[in-house]
Amino acid sequence: MDKPGGTTHAAANESNQPLPQIGISEILGLVELLRAKGGREDIYKLARELQMEFGDTLTVIRAAELLGLVHTPGGDVEIDKAGDEIGRAKIGDRKGIIHDQLLKLPVFNTLSGFLKEKEDHRASRDEVLEKLAELIPNENAEQTFTTLVQWGRYAELFGYNDDSETFYLDTEASA
Amino acid sequence: MARGPELFKLEHVTQRFRLPQGDVTVLNDVSFTASEGEFIAIVGPSGAGKSTILRLISGLLKPSQGQVIYKGRPLTQTNLEAAMVFQNFGLLPWLTVAQNVELGLEPRGLDRAARRKRVATYIAKVGLEGYEEAYPRELSGGMKQRVGLARALAVEPEILLMDEPFSSLDALTSINLRDELIDIWSDRDFPVNTVVMVTHMIEEAIELADRVLVLSSRPGQIAGDLQIDLPRPRDKRDKAFSEYVDKIFSLIA
Numbered sequence: 001m002d003k004p005g006g007t008t009h010a011a012a013n014e015s016n017q018p019l020p021q022i023g024i025s026e027i028l029g030l031v032e033l034l035r036a037k038g039g040r041e042d043i044y045k046l047a048r049e050l051q052m053e054f055g056d057t058l059t060v061i062r063a064a065e066l067l068g069l070v071h072t073p074g075g076d077v078e079i080d081k082a083g084d085e086i087g088r089a090k091i092g093d094r095k096g097i098i099h100d101q102l103l104k105l106p107v108f109n110t111l112s113g114f115l116k117e118k119e120d121h122r123a124s125r126d127e128v129l130e131k132l133a134e135l136i137p138n139e140n141a142e143q144t145f146t147t148l149v150q151w152g153r154y155a156e157l158f159g160y161n162d163d164s165e166t167f168y169l170d171t172e173a174s175a
Numbered sequence: 176m177a178r179g180p181e182l183f184k185l186e187h188v189t190q191r192f193r194l195p196q197g198d199v200t201v202l203n204d205v206s207f208t209a210s211e212g213e214f215i216a217i218v219g220p221s222g223a224g225k226s227t228i229l230r231l232i233s234g235l236l237k238p239s240q241g242q243v244i245y246k247g248r249p250l251t252q253t254n255l256e257a258a259m260v261f262q263n264f265g266l267l268p269w270l271t272v273a274q275n276v277e278l279g280l281e282p283r284g285l286d287r288a289a290r291r292k293r294v295a296t297y298i299a300k301v302g303l304e305g306y307e308e309a310y311p312r313e314l315s316g317g318m319k320q321r322v323g324l325a326r327a328l329a330v331e332p333e334i335l336l337m338d339e340p341f342s343s344l345d346a347l348t349s350i351n352l353r354d355e356l357i358d359i360w361s362d363r364d365f366p367v368n369t370v371v372m373v374t375h376m377i378e379e380a381i382e383l384a385d386r387v388l389v390l391s392s393r394p395g396q397i398a399g400d401l402q403i404d405l406p407r408p409r410d411k412r413d414k415a416f417s418e419y420v421d422k423i424f425s426l427i428a
């Protein structure tokens with residue numbers, strides 16, 4: 001079910017792509033629906049069936065594509081190997097797959113590296129926003145920030161405390 | 176899941192509310208018996224008294240007439256064996272995810288260490304690890320409802336009551352939560368084995384439940400009681416599935 005030529009993400013080499021405002025649950029729902037449909041569906045039909053705006057449907061599909069879970073040949077959306085795996089996985093095993101997919105994205109990879117390099121494995125919200133502005137120039141970093149926190153938390157790539165506005169490597173969250 | 180002995184029953188329950196313009200009868204002579212291990216869905220039009228039935232089972236409301244029998248005894252106070260999941264999540268905004276999940280545990284007399292352990296277990300069960308110290312405002316609807324579910328499950332209730340748990344979620348998120356609910360429910364070490372879920376979506380009822388109770392419009396009466404004999408996972412496109420849809424639809428209309 002992979003794209004010809006390998007499993008590279010559509011966006012993996014575009015380091016300056018902002019993150020869409022889409023939650024993990026929607027992406028998982030899309031993957032589950034596609035699996036139930038045999039792995040592939042016309043995007044227009046999918047939007048109609050879900051009674052969603054075409055543009056909104058496309059935004060979810062793009063988010064899943066960014067995560068390497070689906071790709072979009074022609075006007076269709078088709079599930080990828082990682083998408084199929086996550087659809088089949090139990091709740092507890094889904095995080096690991098998203099974790100691995102996120103690390104293929106420059107924004108997450110850079111941020112995770114940044115936290116690892118820091119002595120206390122922590123960074124403030126402002127530091128992260130600064131990093132984001134470097135990674136995704138010409139974009140409103142705040143917009144990407146929400147998704148960054150949501151996806152990163154889900155995958156346990158890093159934690160974020162909104163009271164102290166601090167990021168930390170998630171291995172330390174269980175303290 | 177195998178059907179066990181009787182867990183609770185409603186016996187000739189009539190529910191009236193006193194309003195300034197006079198009494199309204201919301202439920203009229205409703206009787207049904209639920210067995211341990213059943214997943215029951217209640218469908219019916221708005222105002223039919225679906226949420227009222229859940230409140231009766233949870234002991235928050237006493238019937239005007241008739242009675243609710245829980246494990247052989249009339250229910251006279253709050254039912255500590257039941258936990259509820261709400262349409263609008265029912266989270267306290269000033270508490271973190273972990274604190275919200277812990278809420279139901281203190282009244283049930285668990286000490287601190289036991290509470291912590293429960294919280295961790297059920298946060299993991301619903302896939303919320305990593306969100307422990309997040310606040311509801313930071314969460315998407317799907318994640319909020321996972322918190323609602325974890326909080327209900329954490330008390331390890333005998334019966335899980337869900338009032339339209341997916342209806343304030345977008346289409347894809349509700350597909351995801353239904354899928355994960357089936358996953359959780361079919362898990363062997365899931366402590367809860369009886370579920371009563373209210374929904375106004377007929378397809379959702381057939382997808383999830385062993386049995387569907389159909390309420391007529393106000394005053395609610397049992398207009399149908401159907402066993403759903405379909406293997407899981409269920410496919411909406413199956414002929415047998417749509418026959419159930421048609422049947423329930425005709426009972427409501």
Ligand SMILES: Nc1ncnc2c1ncn2[C@@H]1O[C@H](COP(=O)(O)OP(=O)(O)OP(=O)(O)O)[C@@H](O)[C@H]1O
Pocket residue numbers: 192193194201219220221222223224225226227228375
């Ligand atoms: N405490 C109360 N006092 C007065 N009226 C009430 C009370 N609780 C419920 N009602 C009324 O009883 C009727 C049935 O309510 P209930 O919430 O059980 O219906 P429902 O089937 O859950 O409807 P919906 O699909 O809209 O959620 C409604 O008309 C409601 O306004």
Ligand SMILES: [Mg+2]
Pocket residue numbers: 225226227338
């Ligand atoms: Mg209701």
